[in-house]
Amino acid sequence: MRRVFLLLAVLAASGCATSPDADPRDPLEPMNRALFNFNDAFDEAIGTPVAKGYRAVLHQEIRTRISNFFSNLGDVFIGVNNILQGKFQDGVEDWARVAFNSTIGLAGIHDVASEMGLEKHDEDFGQTFGHWGIGSGPYLVLPFLGPSTLRDGTGLALDFYADPMNEFSPSEVRDPLWVVRLINRRADLLDASSLLEQAALDRYIFLRDAYLQRRRSQIYDGSPPRQRDEEVNEPPPPAVK
Amino acid sequence: MTMTKTLCILASFLWLGAAHAQETIPPDALVKQVTLEVIDIIAKDKEIRSGDRAKLIGVIDAKVLPHFDFASMTSLAMGQNWRVATPEQKKLLVESFRTLLVRTYASALAAYSEQKFDFRPLRAKPTDTDVTVQVRVLQPGQQPVPIDYSMEKTPSGWKVYDVMVGGVSLVANYRTEFATVVRSTGIDGLIKDLQTKNKTLERRSAAPADKK
Numbered sequence: 001m002r003r004v005f006l007l008l009a010v011l012a013a014s015g016c017a018t019s020p021d022a023d024p025r026d027p028l029e030p031m032n033r034a035l036f037n038f039n040d041a042f043d044e045a046i047g048t049p050v051a052k053g054y055r056a057v058l059h060q061e062i063r064t065r066i067s068n069f070f071s072n073l074g075d076v077f078i079g080v081n082n083i084l085q086g087k088f089q090d091g092v093e094d095w096a097r098v099a100f101n102s103t104i105g106l107a108g109i110h111d112v113a114s115e116m117g118l119e120k121h122d123e124d125f126g127q128t129f130g131h132w133g134i135g136s137g138p139y140l141v142l143p144f145l146g147p148s149t150l151r152d153g154t155g156l157a158l159d160f161y162a163d164p165m166n167e168f169s170p171s172e173v174r175d176p177l178w179v180v181r182l183i184n185r186r187a188d189l190l191d192a193s194s195l196l197e198q199a200a201l202d203r204y205i206f207l208r209d210a211y212l213q214r215r216r217s218q219i220y221d222g223s224p225p226r227q228r229d230e231e232v233n234e235p236p237p238p239a240v241k
Numbered sequence: 242m243t244m245t246k247t248l249c250i251l252a253s254f255l256w257l258g259a260a261h262a263q264e265t266i267p268p269d270a271l272v273k274q275v276t277l278e279v280i281d282i283i284a285k286d287k288e289i290r291s292g293d294r295a296k297l298i299g300v301i302d303a304k305v306l307p308h309f310d311f312a313s314m315t316s317l318a319m320g321q322n323w324r325v326a327t328p329e330q331k332k333l334l335v336e337s338f339r340t341l342l343v344r345t346y347a348s349a350l351a352a353y354s355e356q357k358f359d360f361r362p363l364r365a366k367p368t369d370t371d372v373t374v375q376v377r378v379l380q381p382g383q384q385p386v387p388i389d390y391s392m393e394k395t396p397s398g399w400k401v402y403d404v405m406v407g408g409v410s411l412v413a414n415y416r417t418e419f420a421t422v423v424r425s426t427g428i429d430g431l432i433k434d435l436q437t438k439n440k441t442l443e444r445r446s447a448a449p450a451d452k453k
Contacts, residue, residue, distance in 0.1 A: 023417070071383070120384045188383075191352040198442060199345040201434050205418045210409045217408020222387055224408070 026139040026208060035141040036204050042144065043186075048193075051186040065109040067188060070181050071120065072101045072108025073164045080162075081123035085131040093118050122218060125162075126155025130219035139208055147211035268392045268399040269363035271308065272374045276358060279304050283354045294446040297347045305346070310393065310400035311339045317402065318415040322423050330428050337435035342411070344442050356380055370394040 022029050055063070079094030097113035097120070105112040114120060129151050130136070137150030148156060165181070168174040200206030216224050266274070282300055283289050289297045315335045316323040326334065361375035371393050377385040391403040403412040422431045 067383070122384045195345060195348055195352070198348055199341070201418050201422060201438060205421060206414060209414045209417050213409045213413060214407055222408060 028138055032141040033204055035143055039146060047186050050183055051190055054183050055187045066184050068111050069108045076164050077162050078121050078123045081128045084128045090121055094121055124155055125158040126152035127219050129155055147207055268372050269374045271399055272390055273360045275304060280354055294347060298343060301343055301347055308401055310402050311335050313402045314412055317412045318419055320416050326428050333432045337439060340439045341435060353378060
């Protein structure tokens with residue numbers, strides 16, 4: 001474990017040393033790019049084929065049920081995070097969703113709460129920290145998990161730690177469920193990732209900026225204060241050439 | 242003489258009236274009308290649904306493009322570099338950026354056309370000339386995805402100059418990317434990158450081997 005930290009520290013240091021015109025939000029770009037390429041190779045070899053297979057084997061209807069089941073588990077801590085952010089009504093709604101979906105919705109596989117007008121929210125510990133005014137810190141690409149920041153990565157560790165699925169036992173049930181959950185998640189993102197592939201000239205930059213913009217929007221629940229055009233993603237001085 | 246004159250005046254009034262009527266379609270109504278029309282065309286067209294990308298792009302060209310202001314999208318995405326670009330470079334930039342956006346838009350439509358849309362009421366004063374029209378894509382079991390169209394009033398009607406999907410502005414997202422490329426290979430380098438990208442996408446969509 002200590003060796004991993006050492007490796008990270010060395011990579012981080014080398015990251016700081018190079019790239020004179022790095023984006024100020026991404027001082028570790030060389031390390032991040034290396035991890036991005038690693039994730040990409042892993043995804044191409046394993047993630048995408050498995051997700052495509054999963055999608056080919058299971059009918060959309062069944063995949064929706066599976067997504068709903070995990071989404072219902074997620075609502076527990078979405079509620080906690082809403083409360084932590086002082087959004088009490090939203091938090092209570094999230095728990096009402098869990099109550100209805102876990103019972104009438106048969107362990108969450110039917111999202112009856114949405115049909116009743118209780119809309120799904122989207123919160124996590126990273127957003128809560130952001131809501132409290134903690135800055136994102138440097139951009140980070142996490143191994144296997146993808147785009148994050150120092151703040152959001154810390155939040156993510158808490159998200160995993162607190163996840164209700166940790167309470168499931170025995171591990172013979174829990175571990176396969178985690179695998180299904182991850183594959184299901186990757187399958188949900190297949191369309192988005194093929195769009196990214198199309199739209200971007202440099203996928204690393206495109207994904208990084210999209211991630212940072214999206215997190216900002218999430219922290220402000222979809223209506224961030226308007227930035228002046230120059231302030232949005234403006235890189236260091238332009239080279240006239 | 243007077244007859245012709247009267248007819249001329251009448252005709253010009255009619256023409257003005259028609260132009261005026263088109264111009265005054267409010268932005269939110271315009272977005273709804275165009276979205277529903279395109280979704281409807283896709284739903285009824287077997288060839289498009291079975292993956293005829295060229296035909297889908299044709300539909301977008303005819304129905305959607307007239308409502309986008311690509312020159313302003315390109316200039317916003319270029320930021321300060323726009324000012325140093327020559328008129329010829331600007332023309333090529335707008336052309337190649339438009340082609341890329343249309344292709345991406347076509348893929349997004351093909352992937353999401355079966356979802357339901359929720360058109361939000363416009364929150365703006367009648368005198369506003371720069372508004373955001375909000376649409377939400379409803380997906381079963383997931384938080385709706387917001388799509389915000391930034392629109393500006395022009396003499397030829399309301400035009401879209403940016404699209405935000407899930408809080409991500411397309412224009413802002415391309416800005417860093419464009420600036421990075423310009424910094425290393427100049428504006429001509431960026432034009433070349435865009436053109437190469439478009440050619441690759443065209444070749445790929447022409448090859449039926451790439452199944453969706």
